[in-house]
Every structure is written in structure tokens, then in C-alpha cells.
Amino acid sequence: xxxxxxxxxYLKRYKKGEILFNKERKMLVEYLEKxxxxxxxxxxxxxxxxxxINFIQKWFFPMVPYxxxxxxxxxxxxxxxxxxxxxxxxxxxxxxxGKNGLISGLSAYFISSLNGIPGYDGSIVANSEEQAMTSVTxxxxxxxxxxxxxxxxxxxxxxxxxxxxxSTVTYQTSNGKTKDGLRDGFDVFxxxxxxxxxxxxxxxxxxxxxxxxxxxxxxxxxxxxxxxxLDGKKAVAKQVxxxxxxxxxxxxxxxxxxxxxxxxxxxxxxxxxxxLEEPRNSYGKTLFRKIVKQFNKLQAEPSGRAEFxxxxxxxxxxxLEKSVVPYAQVKATNVHQPDISGQEVIGAVDFASxxxxxxxxxxxRKSDKxxxxxxxxARKQFVDKYYGYSLSDEQRAKFTAAAPIGKWEQMGLLSxxxxxxxxxxxxxxxxxxxRRKYVLKKVIIDNFRADVLRRFFEEAGIEIEVIKNPTxxxxxxxxxxxxxxxxxxxxWGDNPILRWNTQNIAVKTDPRGNKQYLKKEEVRRKxxxxxxxxxxxxxxxxxxxTDVSGFxxxxxxxxx
Numbered sequence: 001x002x003x004x005x006x007x008x009x010y011l012k013r014y015k016k017g018e019i020l021f022n023k024e025r026k027m028l029v030e031y032l033e034k035x036x037x038x039x040x041x042x043x044x045x046x047x048x049x050x051x052x053i054n055f056i057q058k059w060f061f062p063m064v065p066y067x068x069x070x071x072x073x074x075x076x077x078x079x080x081x082x083x084x085x086x087x088x089x090x091x092x093x094x095x096x097x098g099k100n101g102l103i104s105g106l107s108a109y110f111i112s113s114l115n116g117i118p119g120y121d122g123s124i125v126a127n128s129e130e131q132a133m134t135s136v137t138x139x140x141x142x143x144x145x146x147x148x149x150x151x152x153x154x155x156x157x158x159x160x161x162x163x164x165x166x167s168t169v170t171y172q173t174s175n176g177k178t179k180d181g182l183r184d185g186f187d188v189f190x191x192x193x194x195x196x197x198x199x200x201x202x203x204x205x206x207x208x209x210x211x212x213x214x215x216x217x218x219x220x221x222x223x224x225x226x227x228x229x230l231d232g233k234k235a236v237a238k239q240v241x242x243x244x245x246x247x248x249x250x251x252x253x254x255x256x257x258x259x260x261x262x263x264x265x266x267x268x269x270x271x272x273x274x275x276l277e278e279p280r281n282s283y284g285k286t287l288f289r290k291i292v293k294q295f296n297k298l299q300a301e302p303s304g305r306a307e308f309x310x311x312x313x314x315x316x317x318x319x320l321e322k323s324v325v326p327y328a329q330v331k332a333t334n335v336h337q338p339d340i341s342g343q344e345v346i347g348a349v350d351f352a353s354x355x356x357x358x359x360x361x362x363x364x365r366k367s368d369k370x371x372x373x374x375x376x377x378a379r380k381q382f383v384d385k386y387y388g389y390s391l392s393d394e395q396r397a398k399f400t401a402a403a404p405i406g407k408w409e410q411m412g413l414l415s416x417x418x419x420x421x422x423x424x425x426x427x428x429x430x431x432x433x434x435r436r437k438y439v440l441k442k443v444i445i446d447n448f449r450a451d452v453l454r455r456f457f458e459e460a461g462i463e464i465e466v467i468k469n470p471t472x473x474x475x476x477x478x479x480x481x482x483x484x485x486x487x488x489x490x491x492w493g494d495n496p497i498l499r500w501n502t503q504n505i506a507v508k509t510d511p512r513g514n515k516q517y518l519k520k521e522e523v524r525r526k527x528x529x530x531x532x533x534x535x536x537x538x539x540x541x542x543x544x545x546t547d548v549s550g551f552x553x554x555x556x557x558x559x560x
Contacts, residue, residue: 001037004044006053006068013065019278022271024254027241035247041079048075051114056105059142059149062281066274067102073251074106074215084213086251090233091219093255094273095311096287099219103188104135106217107169108142110186111162112152120162120185120211122169123204127194132171135188136160139169172204185211192230193223194511201229222256222314224509256314263313266292272313303482307513324505324517324530329485331499333492337371340364340438342547347431347443347462348535349453350528354422356382359501359528360430362440363536365545370484371491372533374498377426378405380418386524389416403526408497424456431462441543444535446470465539475514477537478507484537492533501529 011029013019021029036042049072056071057063063071076085093099107122109115126132136159143155154161159170167185187204195201218233225231237252239245255272262268269291270276275284276291291312298305310316324330343364351358361374383389389405408414417426434440442463445453450466457464467473484490492498504525508516517534519527 002040002042002044003037004046004049004072006049006065006072007037007044010065010069019274020268020271022254022256023258024237024241024252024256028252028254031241031243031247035243036076036085042085043077043079044072045075045077048115052106052109055109055112055114056102059108059146060105060138061098061101061283063102064098064275064277064281064284066277067098070102070253071106078248084215085248087214087248088216088250089218090237090250090252090254091217092222092230092234092314093219093253094269094314095221096291097255097273097275098283100134100190101138103190103217103219104138107135107186107188108139108153108160111160111165111167111169113162113164116165117185117212118165118167119183120165120167120213121183122167122186122188123172123184124169124188124190125172125201125204126190127173128191129171129173131191132173133157134190136169136171183211185213186215186217188217188219190219192218192220192233193225193228194220195229196225196511198229198232221311222316223511224310224316224513225511226316228511254314260309260315263309263315266295269313272315300487301479301483302486303479306509310513322507324502324507325482325485327503329488330502332485332488333490333499334494335488335491337373337491337493338366338369340366340371340545340547342438343545344439344441344543345434346536346539346543347434347440348532348538349427349443349445349449350531350535351422351449352526352528354424354452355379355420357526357528358422358427359532360427361529361532361536362431362434362438363533363540363543364438365540365543366491367545369489369491370537370540372498372536374413374492374495374529374532375430376408376414376497376529377422378414378416379422380416383416403497403500403524411494411496413495413497424453427453428456428460428462432460435462442539444538446535467535467538471516473534473538474517475510477534478515478517480537481534490533495529498529498533501527501531505530 014021014029052071052075053063053068073086074089077083078085091099103124107124110120110122124132124135137157139160140155140157143149143153143160152163154163159168161168184204189201220230223230234254236245236250237254240247240249240252255274257263257268257271262271276288280288294308298308345362345364347362349358349360356379358377359374361372363370363372365371380389383405387403387405405414405416409416431440431443440462442465443457444465444467446467450464454464504520504527506518506520508518510516519525
């Protein structure tokens with residue numbers, strides 16, 4: 001067996017039960033002991049390990065045991081090749097664990113005289129320039145604040161150069177189309193959860209191997225992109241850990257909770273974030289308090305749970321196209337609607353085509369509640385074709401996903417129109433009736449609907465506000481919608497068609513964690529009513545939750 005101080009110490013603490021390991025780190029221990037630590041052809045370069053750790057601790061930050069454990073394997077060598085044993089490192093660790101700080105310290109060490117390899121250039125690659133700059137900026141700030149380091153490094157905000165080795169570390173974006181000809185000694189791919197595939201890193205990878213001891217680091221927490229670059233790397237890691245790929249293929253350090261329930265117990269959080277392992281340093285203590293506050297906040301704002309599970313616990317939702325909220329929360333909107341006559345309200349319209357459905361509605365406020373009223377129009381030929389509207393109950397039962405159009409019509413929630421299209425004047429008539437009882441501030445519509453309806457609203461003297469980017473509105477309003485349902489702030493009365501619309505919504509999460517409201521099925525499962533409600537929330541904060549009609553009438557009667 002080969003030994004190294006920081007490796008032995010970390011594994012000993014795990015085996016004594018002083019720290020908890022998740023399944024992937026347990027597999028890592030078994031794999032290391034079976035394929036790596038019993039290989040006498042391998043050795044740890046103690047000088048480089050200690051030089052690197054001492055350098056980082058002196059100039060950057062105090063290192064914790066898991067970081068020293070990782071550094072040791074960066075300097076594991078093979079006697080037969082006289083080269084590094086590992087040239088690829090995968091670090092998937094919960095947000096806040098100090099991944100970028102470690103990369104900053106490593107990058108500065110790699111280009112320094114302590115490493116001593118001439119031309120050992122490095123690229124730090126991320127999706128955004130801001131993220132890619134993180135480590136370069138950190139090195140620049142540390143060097144600029146110390147005269148001794150200024151003699152070792154030529155520091156600029158765009159790149160840092162080690163004077164003795166003439167090695168430079170720069171930041172890059174993941175658009176590598178113009179980066180041919182790179183001869184890097186090391187590359188760091190940051191935010192790997194954002195990469196949809198390997199196309200953005202291929203140019204950088206091809207530049208490695210032209211310098212001795214070349215290394216590639218892939219770092220990040222988990223994310224919302226499935227079957228992308230990160231999932232591919234995790235699949236490779238699994239094959240390494242199970243012995244299906246050669247042991248030197250990759251060093252995989254994956255930290256995550258093992259079950260969803262563990263996220264609710266702070267004692268398991270170190271499974272995803274080893275910075276929280278006891279005993280914690282001052283940074284670990286501060287981080288722990290921050291995560292506790294974030295966790296407690298989820299009780300009132302459950303919309304943040306997906307982000308918490310994915311980024312803090314590295315346990316992402318597998319089904320990223322799910323319903324808006326559990327149906328029990330949708331049913332909870334079936335509460336008697338209080339009278340808000342005379343109050344300010346926000347209107348909205350949504351339809352995919354005036355040949356099928358159109359939803360019109362408005363929302364007002366009562367204390368912290370949002371009161372929503374709505375009506376829908378449906379074209380008879382459409383509901384006949386897809387829902388068997390004109391058929392008998394027995395005949396209609398044969399229809400797939402049949403909606404009870406006739407029942408909703410009897411409830412006064414829906415009007416079936418036997419015309420080639422739904423006449424826009426029906427929409428205007430609806431809002432004219434609203435104006436007789438409420439103070440209609442404006443009607444929210446998006447670009448497509450504005451093109452069709454703008455003239456009719458202008459002729460009626462009804463103000464409209466046009467949403468130019470409806471997809472962005474989804475991401476903006478998703479937390480308000482999810483939290484509003486969870487806290488039962490939405491009052492719709494008994495509106496089964498709107499509840500049906502809501503259940504027809506598929507929530508898709510983009511790579512940045514933003515929500516998009518899409519259709520679960522394009523034709524039969526209509527969503528117009530939900531989108532109409534959503535649009536009213538866009539400006540609901542502008543309305544006053546009290547009766548202002550008397551004041552407005554008095555103002556009109558004043559003779560100025």
C-alpha cells in the first residue's frame with residue numbers, strides 16, 4: 001500500500017464514523033483501495049503536495065481536510081511513465097464548498113516557480129465571462145495586495161503570468177470556436193452543469209497533452225440540464241468507480257445526499273458539501289448558518305426547493321417537466337370569492353387561436369389574497385371535434401381526455417360560440433361589463449394577442465400593456481405562483497375549467513433554473529385560463545385592495 005498523510009487522515013476519519021460519506025464517495029474509497037493505493041508503481045510527490053498546500057494556505061485561505069485530500073491526488077505519479085497518474089478530475093460538490101477558491105489557489109500554484117514547469121498555461125472556462133473571471137480576479141486581487149507576490153506574478157485583470165515559468169492563466173468563455181492552437185498545461189471547466197454537450201469544451205481538451213503533466217478539471221454543483229455534459233461525466237465516473245474503465249481514466253469526487261429525505265436533516269448536509277464536516281472552520285460555520293436560513297425560508301417559499309435540492313444538495317429533480325403544483329394546492333383555490341366591487345383590478349387575455357379557446361379574466365386583492373374571476377369562450381366546431389360537446393354522455397365517454405364542456409357551460413364559466421372564429425368584440429364586451437362594477441386599470445396581453453386585439457381595445461378606451469417576452473414572464477412569476485398556491489393566497493371560487501387548465505401546464509426548467517410554462521399536450525389539453533391568470537399577476541401589485549369607486553366618482557364631480 002502507498003500512503004500519504006492527508007489521504008490516510010481523511011479516510012481514517014470516514015472509517016471511524018467521524019464524517020459521513022455519500023454512496024459515490026464510499027465507492028471512491030473502495031475503488032482507491034482496490035486499484036490505486038495498493039499499486040506500488042504509483043507514488044505521491046510529497047514535495048509538490050506540501051508546497052501547493054502551504055502556498056494556498058499562506059496566500060489564499062485555510063484549507064479543510066477534504067481539499068487537502070483532493071490536492072494529494074493531483075500530485076499522484078506513475079513511476080513507469082514519469083507522468084501524472086490522473087489527468088482528469090471531476091469535482092461535483094454542493095454550492096458554497098469552496099470549489100472556485102481551490103481552483104484559484106491551484107491555478108496560481110501551477111504557473112508559479114514552485115511548480116516550475118515552463119509554459120504551463122491554463123484556461124478557466126465557463127459559460128459566462130463573469131463566472132470565468134472569478135478565479136482570475138481572485139488571484140489578481142491577492143497579488144495586487146502583496147508586494148512579495150507581485151515579484152512572482154505579473155497580474156492583470158484578464159490574465160495572470162508567472163514570471164519564473166512564463167506561464168499564464170486566462171479566463172475563457174465556453175465558446176471555443178476561435179481558440180484553436182491552444183497548448184495548455186491545465187484547463188478548468190467551471191459550471192459544467194450548464195453545458196448541454198461537449199462541443200463547447202472540445203477545442204480546449206484537444207490543446208491538452210502538449211505540455212508535461214497536463215490536467216483537466218471539471219467542477220460544479222449539479223444543475224437542471226439532463227443528458228448533457230455533466231450527466232455524461234457522471235456516467236464515466238460510475239464506470240470508473242465500478243472498475244469498468246481503467247482506474248486512471250478520471251478522479252471522480254462526487255458529493256450529494258443519497259435520499260430526498262436527507263435534505264430535511266442538517267446532519268446529512270455534509271454528504272453534499274464536505275465544507276460542513278465537523279469540526280467546521282469559521283467559513284464552514286458561516287456557510288452552515290446561511291444554508292439553515294435558506295432551508296427555513298422554504299417553509300414559506302417552497303418555490304425555492306428545486307434550487308435548494310439541486311444546487312445545495314446535488315439531488316436534482318429527475319422530472320423537470322412536471323405540473324405547476326400538486327393538485328391538492330390547485331383544489332385549495334375553490335374558496336368563496338369575496339365581493340371586491342369598486343376595487344381596482346388587473347385584466348388579462350390569452351388564447352392560442354381564436355378558432356379554439358380564449359380566456360378573459362381579472363384579478364383584485366383582499367389583504368394578502370388574490371381574487372381571480374374568469375370566463376372562457378370556445379368555438380363549437382373545435383369542442384365538437386376534440387371533446388364531443390354535441391354528443392350524448394355515452395358517446396362522449398369514448399373521447400380521449402374529454403373535457404365536460406357542457407357542464408362548464410351550464411356553470412356559466414364558458415360560452416360556446418358557433419362561429420368560424422371567436423369574435424374579438426366578445427372579449428371587449430366582457431371587459432366593458434367588468435368596468436361597470438370594478439376599476440379596471442389595464443388589461444395584460446402578449447405580443448401575439450396585441451396584434452389581433454389592439455384596435456378593439458383602443459376603440460373601447462381600455463388601456464392595455466403588452467408583454468414582449470412571455471417566456472421571461474414565466475421565469476419571473478414562477479416563484480410567486482408556486483408560493484401563492486402553497487400558502488393558499490389564490491381564490492378562484494369553484495372554477496373546474498381553470499383548475500383543468502392549470503393541470504395541463506408542463507413546467508420545464510431551463511439550464512439556469514428558470515421555469516417555463518408549456519403545454520403537456522398541444523391540442524386537447526388547453527392552458528389559456530392559467531396563462532390568463534398568470535398575466536394578471538404580472539401587475540397585481542399595482543392595484544389597491546380597497547373600494548376606490550366612491551373616491552373616483554367624487555373626483556369626477558369636482559369642478560376644477
